[in-house]
Amino acid sequence: QSTLKENGNKKKNVVILGSGWGAISYLHSLDTTQYNVTIVSPRNYFLFTPLLPSVPTSTVGSQSICDPVRAIARQTPGEVTYLEAAATDVDPVNNTVHVVHKNMSFTLGEAFVNNDEPIETTLNYDYLIYAVGAKVNTFGIPGIPEYASYLKEAHDATAVRQKLFNAIEASRLLPKDSDERKRLLTFVVCGGGPTGVELAAEVKDYIDQDLHKFIPDIEKEMKVVLVEALPNVLNMFPQKLIEYTKEVFNNQGVELRTNTMVKKVDPKNVYASVKRADGTSEDVVIPYGTLVWAGGNAQRQLTRSLADKITEQKTARRGLLVDENLKLDGASNIYALGDCTFTTNAPTAQVAHQQGEYLADYFNKLAKLDDLEYLSSLEVNPESVQKLARRIERQKASLKPFVYKHQGAMAYVGSERAIADLSWGSWSTLALGGSLTFFFWRTAYVSMILGVRSKILVVSDWIKVALFGRDCSKD
Ligand code: FAD
Ligand code: NAD
Missing domain, CATH: 3.50.50.60 (FAD/NAD(P)-binding domain)
Incomplete structure (x- = not known):
């Protein structure tokens, strides 16, 4: 340089x-x-995180949402050195x-x-x-670093996919009503923020729409459980959209366990404390085959x-x-x-x-x-x-403070439905949920993707899924 x-x-x-x-x-x-x-x-690439929850189920390929840093650097007018x-x-x-x-x-x-x-x-x-x-906040809860997967990086998404498939394949060797088979076929997500909700929704879609073609009736045996410590999931969204999400999850058969605080995890079980309406609490054990921790940031x-x-x-x-x-x-x-x-x-x-x-x-x-x-x-x-x-004085005056312009929040909630809490400055907001919002969600996310290459790859992944279904091979 x-x-x-x-x-x-x-x-x-x-x-x-x-x-x-x-x-x-x-x-x-x-x-x-x-x-x-x-x-x-x-990490020698930029990761488009909003579509990361779609990666474990191959709705979107992980390479489609990764843009190499050097390719981005080349698009700038000067020279940039990248060090891995x-x-x-x-x-x-x-x-x-x-x-x-x-x-x-x-x-x-x-x-x-x-x-x-x-x-x-x-x-x-x-x-x-x-x-x-x-980094992912584990709140020092014993067992999470050892036994849970996260959903923060591309390799996390691959790990979740592999664990899910291993659990499903292993369960096939066991008798239908065995507890061990039920455990292996339980996919547990802890943390009902947008990461946890979107992942639970994607996994349930995958089971219902694609896996069941290869393993008939799997949707009847498989359970997706979302565990959240607070009374509601998606607490940053308006109540109306929270209720809509609960309704979609209910129809889809995603088991929502709110007021349930995770305390400990071992290789097979999540140990939690459930807060009852009367103020008492009860200890519960939730067996899992695959566990993802989505408890937020630290x-x-x-x-x-x-x-x-x-x-x-x-x-x-x-x-x-x-x-x-x-x-x-x-x-x-x-x-x-x-x-x-x-x-x-x-x-x-x-x-x-x-x-x-x-x-x-x-x-x-x-x-x-x-x-x-x-x-x-x-x-x-x-x-x-x-x-x-x-x-010089004029140039100094041009250095204005940062002002954040909130454009709203969106989340995928499953069955080709999304929620959107949109805002235009501080004067107008609009809360939407449904299939049309899903198309809006997709359009908005494609427009947010930084590179043309990734935009094309993501759209072609979606077309591939619409034509041939999601990839059910175990990599
Ligand atoms: P990051 O994007 O996490 O980047 C941090 C970078 O620092 C990485 O490249 C990392 O490799 C690098 N790094 C780490 N340690 C070091 C080190 N020691 N030295 C040098 N580099 C280091 N937000 C939304 O607004 N909309 C969404 O739909 C949305 N969806 C999400 C879905 C998921 C699954 C997740 C996990 C997050 C999502 N978010 C979403 C949140 C969003 O991804 C984060 O807020 C955003 O990534 C923060 O950007 P950042 O640059 O601060 O950190
Ligand atoms: P989050 O902090 O939003 O949610 C974590 C959830 O885990 C919380 O609801 C918390 O109550 C719960 N939790 C924590 N400890 C628990 C315990 N012991 N037992 C049970 N539940 C527990 O985390 P996130 O979903 O990973 O999101 C991180 C950030 O990224 C947020 O700012 C979010 O808005 C953003 N994000 C946005 C989108 C989107 O806009 N679609 C998607 C993903 C992430």
């Missing part, structure tokens, strides 16, 4: 951490000719990030190549764009250790604290966005995407401001210096 701009000003080093909604939306809109840009992420690594330490005093590449074990023909020594380096930054997202270790290094972040328990320009409180050159931050906005793709676009625009303006200040430092003519000073 060239270190100087055309006007002779030095390019600043921008290091971006992450390749998710925040980081990629930022990169996509950044004028990369103005900075030396390095993007670091252990995870940041392990940020030093906000010396402006450095330590990064480690860990994936050195692979199979080469017959041989298994294993390089145990991590390969690592330290990067200097002038600006750090911190967008590492969040801060990553890297984020916690960064917060611990900055006095102004000492109270940042649920995410990093940022100002109106997304600059980290207590740091002059670190900007944070997306699920790793704690703001008044929910941790959604919609928020991270708008923040990324905003921050790129902010940085494009910052680059111009930096150029004006550089030119001013070279100028000797007092009149020109004054002119430049006025332009």
Whole structure:
């Protein structure tokens, strides 16, 4: 990368951490000719998470919702370096990030190549764009890390599919009324947020619409159970849409167990406490063949250790604290966005995407401001210096705060039905549920997909499913 701009000003080093909604939306809109840009992420692709719940059932292929970082970087006007690594330490005093590449074990023909020594380096930054997202919150519940799958990454979706198929195939060896067969044929999702609801809906569709063609009557034997600690699922949606979701689940035969708090998990059972209407509680055991934990977000270790290094972040328990320009409180050159931050906005793709676009625009303006200040430092003519000073003030005034524009929320609830809670600013909202909303949901999601390639692949996956059904082979 060239270190100087055309006007002779030095390019600043921008290091971006992450390749998710925040980081990629930022990169996509950044004028990369103005900075030396390095993007670091252990995941060498962007994942379109809104369609991830469709992946375990092959309604959408996992490759269809993954866009390689390098392909995205190539679409920007300048040069971008991508490093496949995870940041392990940020030093906000010396402006450095330590990064480690860990994936050195692979199979080469017959041989298994294993390089145990991590390969690592330290990067200097002038600006750090911190967008590492969040991890799954297990609330320290015993057994979840060992026995449950998550639905956060593409490989999680593949693991869920494999576990589901293994359980189904194993159950075929057992007598019809055996408890073990019933257990294996029970798919349990814990957490009734949108992730849990959409996954339960997709799995039930799959069983009813496709699996039953290959294994007759399987829909009568298989059970999909959704466990939620609160009285309702989808608590961020209006009551009317919550009721609609319950009705669809009821008709579909998804077993909804609300007021049920998971306490412990072992290889075969979920142990929970059910809160009754009279205030008493009862312990229950829910046997499972496949278990998915969708309990929400928690801060990553890297984020916690960064917060611990900055006095102004000492109270940042649920995410990093940022100002109106997304600059980290207590740091002059670190900007944070997306699920790793704690703001008044929910941790959604919609928020991270708008923040990324905003921050790129902010940085494009910052680059111009930096150029004006550089030119001013070279100028000797007092009149020109004054002119430049006025332009600098105007440029500074153009750096506006981030304002989130909520466009609403949508979720798939099964049987080709979706719910949508749409809003136009603060003055109008519309709550919709049904088959038409499902088509709207699909159209809206295709328009949200960042790359043309992925848009085409997702639409062709849907056409394939409509023509031939979902893929029922076990990979
Ligand atoms: P992420 O998109 O999670 O990206 C984080 C990135 O950081 C990843 O690339 C990761 O590999 C990388 N990273 C992690 N650790 C490190 C490290 N140490 N160093 C460098 N990089 C690191 N939101 C909606 O608005 N609508 C939806 O329909 C919707 N559906 C969803 C469905 C599912 C199944 C899930 C799990 C989430 C969904 N969300 C949805 C939420 C949305 O995906 C998140 O809010 C969004 O991804 C947050 O973006 P982010 O950039 O902060 O984090
Ligand atoms: P979430 O935080 O929205 O929901 C987690 C659920 O798990 C909560 O309802 C919580 O009460 C429940 N839970 C926690 N501990 C429990 C326990 N011990 N026993 C039983 N239930 C327990 O998490 P999510 O669904 O993964 O969503 C994360 C973020 O991503 C949210 O901001 C969400 O809006 C967003 N998202 C949006 C969509 C969409 O818009 N369609 C889809 C997926 C995720």
